[in-house]
Amino acid sequence: MxxxxxxxxxxxxxxxxxxxxxxxxxxxxxxxxxxxxxxxxxxxxxxxxxxxxxxxxxxxxxxxxxxxxxxxxxxxxxxxxxxxxxxxxxxxxxxxxxxxxxxxxxxxxxxxxxxxxxxxxxxxxxxxxxxxxxxxxMPRALFRKDLRGKQGLDVSHILALARKFDMSRESTARRYVELQDDPCAVVISRHGKVLRCYRNKDFPYVSVKPGDPVPAFSIAVSDRLPPGEVSDWNEIDRGSGAAHASRASCWSKP
Ligand SMILES: [Zn+2]
Known part of the structure; x- marks a missing residue:
């Protein structure tokens, strides 16, 4: 080079x-x-x-x-x-x-x-x-090619991209949200508290703020998710006025 x-x-x-x-x-x-x-x-x-x-x-x-x-x-x-x-x-x-x-x-x-x-x-x-x-x-063209090669949103894909580009999971998640064609958001939480939230311009609204407790109904705080595993997609209620149904998936740090 x-x-x-x-x-x-x-x-x-x-x-x-x-x-x-x-x-x-x-x-x-x-x-x-x-x-x-x-x-x-x-x-x-x-x-x-x-x-x-x-x-x-x-x-x-x-x-x-x-x-x-x-x-x-x-x-x-x-x-x-x-x-x-x-x-x-x-x-x-x-x-x-x-x-x-x-x-x-x-x-x-x-x-x-x-x-x-x-x-x-x-x-x-x-x-x-x-x-x-x-x-x-995380060159835009290479990252996008990877995104488009995979249909739909997938938390496992963020983890795979982090390994491929040798970047932190959080930086990768942020890039994923930025370059994803579909409306999406990623919430980073630790010990039951929201740390940060990233959403792309197409994602209408995120009701959680840094410092908020993770909602009690969230799959992130349920004990159903073993560390290191990605949850299934869950339908979530975005409340009245929401134009579309939302789904959420979660990964728990080992
Ligand atoms: Zn600086």
Whole structure:
């Protein structure tokens, strides 16, 4: 694999930056070799360190001639892969500037943000770095091809895609929701509480919010689902006014 950074010269949007990389490798191997890509694009070192309060960092000169990516070494391999993609997204974007001379220091929360208030440049940079990481590590065309090769929604498919792209289950679920043609939503819960919810634009409404207890009738809190197994699809009541019946399926972490 050989990459030319010059090919990225006119790109600022994260989607365009990722596309300019992917165009140079028509037969991109999976999982996407993010460390090789970073090194070819002038990242001289990926330093795995013990960190306090941040998940990833970037040290680079103002001219971005080269850079060093810092990664929280206690994270899973999949999480580290996303972090490297995120920091590479900051490095390659000429409009991304850290708030001080220390360079970028990105928290796990930064790695999840998907929207920013108008004018909030700091958060907008994090959103763009996340878009870049997802576009690079789960290339849209390859991911979509996989989705379309499988009819309908399937929680098992999210788990298989996470293995194929070597990404965390949550990042994969988020990409799955984003690129899925059917209306769908994924709720992440732990210890009976909702952590996060992702839905695509076609999914009308999700009544649960982060911090809410998982509804008592949910298959996620019933004791019918052994850890590591995916439930059958269950019809769920979305209440009066719902245009369509909904179905839900659940996977329980081992
Ligand atoms: Zn960041």
């Amino acid at each position: 050989r990459l030319e950074r010059m090919e990225l010269a006119d790109c600022a949007a994260p989607e365009a930056l990722a596309a300019a990389i992917l165009r140079q490798v028509p037969d991109m191997p999976l999982p996407v070799p993010v460390e090789d890509i970073a090194r070819q694009l002038d990242i001289t070192e990926i330093r795995r360190i013990e960190t306090e309060g941040f998940e990833g960092g970037l040290i680079a000169w103002d001219d971005r001639s080269d850079g060093v990516i810092l990664v929280n070494r206690s994270g899973s391999r999949q999480r580290q892969r996303f972090t490297i993609g995120h920091e590479l997204g900051h490095f390659l974007n000429p409009w991304h500037k850290p708030k001080d001379a220390q360079g970028f220091r990105c928290t796990s929360r930064d790695m999840r943000v998907s929207s920013a208030q108008p004018g909030d440049r700091a958060v907008q940079m994090e959103v763009e770095a996340n878009i870049f990481a997802a576009e690079l590590l």
